[in-house]
Amino acid sequence: MRVLIANHRYVLASGAERYLFNISAELEARGHTVMPFSMRHRNNAPTDYGDYFVSPIDPQDQLYFSEYRSRPAVLARSFARLFYSKEVERAAERMAREVKPDVAYVLLYLRKLSPSLLVGLKRAGVPIVVRLSDYGMFCAQTYCVREGKPCTACLDGSLLPSVIHGCVENSRAVSAVHALAMSFQRARGYFDLVDQFVATNTFMQEMMRRAGLPAQRLTCIPTFVDIERFRPARAAPTGGPYILYVGRLHKVKGAHLLIDAMRLLRARGRTMRLKIAGVGQDLSYVDALKQQVADAGLSEQVEFAGQVDPFAVPELYQEALCAVVPAVGYENLPNVVLESLACGAPVIASDAGSLACTLTDGADSLLFPPGDAGALADRIARIADDPELRARLSAGARATAVRAHAPEAHVARLLSLFEHVTRQAPIAAPAAPARSERMARDQAPDCAL
Numbered sequence: 099m100r101v102l103i104a105n106h107r108y109v110l111a112s113g114a115e116r117y118l119f120n121i122s123a124e125l126e127a128r129g130h131t132v133m134p135f136s137m138r139h140r141n142n143a144p145t146d147y148g149d150y151f152v153s154p155i156d157p158q159d160q161l162y163f164s165e166y167r168s169r170p171a172v173l174a175r176s177f178a179r180l181f182y183s184k185e186v187e188r189a190a191e192r193m194a195r196e197v198k199p200d201v202a203y204v205l206l207y208l209r210k211l212s213p214s215l216l217v218g219l220k221r222a223g224v225p226i227v228v229r230l231s232d233y234g235m236f237c238a239q240t241y242c243v244r245e246g247k248p249c250t251a252c253l254d255g256s257l258l259p260s261v262i263h264g265c266v267e268n269s270r271a272v273s274a275v276h277a278l279a280m281s282f283q284r285a286r287g288y289f290d291l292v293d294q295f296v297a298t299n300t301f302m303q304e305m306m307r308r309a310g311l312p313a314q315r316l317t318c319i320p321t322f323v324d325i326e327r328f329r330p331a332r333a334a335p336t337g338g339p340y341i342l343y344v345g346r347l348h349k350v351k352g353a354h355l356l357i358d359a360m361r362l363l364r365a366r367g368r369t370m371r372l373k374i375a376g377v378g379q380d381l382s383y384v385d386a387l388k389q390q391v392a393d394a395g396l397s398e399q400v401e402f403a404g405q406v407d408p409f410a411v412p413e414l415y416q417e418a419l420c421a422v423v424p425a426v427g428y429e430n431l432p433n434v435v436l437e438s439l440a441c442g443a444p445v446i447a448s449d450a451g452s453l454a455c456t457l458t459d460g461a462d463s464l465l466f467p468p469g470d471a472g473a474l475a476d477r478i479a480r481i482a483d484d485p486e487l488r489a490r491l492s493a494g495a496r497a498t499a500v501r502a503h504a505p506e507a508h509v510a511r512l513l514s515l516f517e518h519v520t521r522q523a524p525i526a527a528p529a530a531p532a533r534s535e536r537m538a539r540d541q542a543p544d545c546a547l
Contacts, residue, residue, distance in 0.1 A: 099516060100131045102199035102224065104190070106210035108136035108143055108151070112346070113433050114206045114231045117321065119143070121203075124322075124509050133197050135190060137210065150193035152186050155179055155210060180279040183214045190218030201516045204228045204292075208235075209276075213288035220291045225519040229296040231430055235289070236309040238276040239265040241350045243427030246469060248450055253309055257281060293519040296512075298431040299452040305428070317515055320456070321431045322508035325499055328440035330492070331416035339419035340371035340401075341478060342443070344411070344434040347378030352424030352448070353387055358471040359424075359478060361394040368479065372396075375403040375414060415441035419488070420481050423447040426469055431456060440499035444491035446477045462494035 105118050122132040136142070138151045155175045179186075194202070202219045204226060219226055234240040236252055238260040243249060251259035257277035260266065266273040283289070295311055296319050297303035303318045341360075345351050353374060360372050378384045391400045406414060415421060421438035423429070428451035435453065438445045439462060447453040449465035457463040464480065466473040481488050 099125075099201065099513065100133065100197070100199045101125060101516070102133045102135055102194060102197065102202045102219070103205070104135040104202060104207060104211070104215060104219075105205040106137055106207055107139070108134055108145065109139050109141045110143075113430070116433055117229075117231075118205055120322070120324070121509075121512070124505050128509065130513075133193075133199060135193055135215075147193070147197070150189055150197075152183070152189045152211070177275070179210050179212050180275065181212060181282055183212045186211050187214040187218040187221075190215050191221045192218075194219050194222030194224045199224055200520055202226045203512075203516075206231050213283050213286075213291075216288055216291045220525060225293045225516075225522070225525075226291060227294045227296060227515060227519060228292045230298070230302060230306060233302070233305065233428065235306060235311070237265075238273055238280060241427045242451075243350045246349075246426050248427050248468065250305075253305070255310065291525055293522060293525060294515055296515070299455055301428070301452045301455045302430065317511075319508060319511045319515070320503055321433075321436060322505045323433070323436035323440045323499055323503050325440050325504055328412050328415065328437045328499075330442035330496060331413075339417065339482075340373045342414060342418035342421045342438075343372065343374045343376070343424075344406075344414065344421065344437075345376045345423075345432060347374070347376055347384050347387060348380060349383055350425065350427045352426045352469075354390060355424040355426065355469065355471050355474065356422050357387060357390050357394065357396065357400065359474040360396055360400065362472060362475040363478065364394070364396065364399070366475075366479075368482070369399060370419075370478070370482065372400045373403055373414070373418070374400065375406045375411075377405050411437065412441060415443040418443050420444045420446050420478065422474070422478070423453060424474060425450070425453065427451070429453055436499060436503050439495040439503070442492040442496045444481055444488060444495055446474065446481070458494070458498070460491075462491060462498045464491070 103118060103122060105114060107115055110116060110119065125132050133147050134145050135147065136151050137154045138148070139154060142148065202224045204215065207215050216226060232240040233242045238252070238257055244263055244265060257280055261270055261273045261277050264270040264273050266276045292315070295306065295316050297306060297316060298319070298321045300318055303316050306316055307313050343353055343356055347353055356372065360370065363370055388402065391397055415438050421434060421443045423432060423435055423445060425448045431452050435445055435447065435456060445457060445463040447457055447463055447465055448468040450468045454465065457465060459465040464477040466477050481491070
């Protein structure tokens with residue numbers, strides 16, 4: 099099968115790109131042809147299809163929205179990509195007509211490529227499968243977080259709450275622009291061009307159904323992990339165990355909550371080690387974390403490891419006492435969860451969203467109420483004090499990874515979905531797309547979260 103895979107970055111910068119390169123490798127290993135479509139960047143991975151890539155929003159090759167310069171040309175291009183880009187539409191259509199894919203698999207596209215990508219692909223007659231990597235279909239901020247707590251105020255279709263609360267970049271003006279772009283795209287019916295949406299977990303699947311996507315166009319295919327590369331250590335750890343945080347240093351990820359839990363543990367006489375592996379583009383938040391560590395007297399216990407060599411990541415999990423995912427909002431399905439499970443590292447995670455429906459408290463993980471640093475400290479202490487509990491959770495973690503997140507099952511289900519959409523009657527791209535399907539809560543029966 100010939101698969102055009104689209105994502106706004108073709109350089110490793112987030113979990114979406116890790117999935118992009120992982121699924122591309124899995125498909126190619128099985129004899130399928132993968133053809134990437136993205137934006138140009140000097141650090142892009144090598145590809146024979148780079149001539150089809152579109153211009154970057156910022157010619158200075160910035161990767162993240164927060165890094166874009168406030169130059170008029172950059173702001174204008176950023177504004178256009180939020181709404182619609184004729185450049186992207188033409189490039190996607192040209193590539194699709196020339197390379198003739200059987201299906202297009204679209205990852206992140208909404209705010210840097212825009213739904214013009216969908217129109218270009220459809221004009222070339224290509225079936226489209228969109229993988230939902232965040233909640234950007236109904237949340238202008240994409241994280242479903244407000245004031246450090248999960249928020250679903252815009253789930254019923256109105257984007258006014260996001261503007262009132264300045265959810266995007268803490269700015270009502272920026273939030274209004276994002277809300278206007280989303281309203282425009284809905285009204286133009288661009289999302290009706292998608293044949294199937296893929297959710298990575300049942301929680302996200304239900305949230306999208308409640309937001310108005312028809313149940314028959316939503317398929318749940320859990321993310322996979324390389325269970326051969328990520329596996330339990332063959333020998334006992336060489337150093338003392340530590341608590342592990344892996345991921346972007348972003349406020350919604352909750353690293354500050356974990357540091358607060360470490361402070362509470364220290365107050366109880368527990369001097370445990372914490373290793374934080376990851377970087378963040380919000381330098382003010384990163385600086386605040388380091389200051390929080392210093393203020394709590396934890397400088398000797400907490401290590402900021404920064405960006406870790408990908409080849410060294412499995413060892414991080416293998417030698418950890420546990421991995422902590424202290425998200426304050428609704429995560430998608432973080433790689434840290436799956437990699438920890440595969441390595442037999444018990445996970446301590448917020449009892450919310452995809453984490454709650456992926457993990458089983460007491461079997462492969464321990465869950466705690468979101469935002470509760472005291473409860474998080476209690477869970478860490480339980481694992482540290484009870485070797486039998488840790489051993490049971492470790493075995494359960496590995497079993498969950500093998501049973502539910504092996505590559506073979508993921509690829510088989512994805513290819514089955516691709517074959518399904520290629521057999522369906524094609525959805526055409528009209529010159530003026532009709533109004534989007536009504537956003538409503540009652541289009542399908544409730545399912546368990």
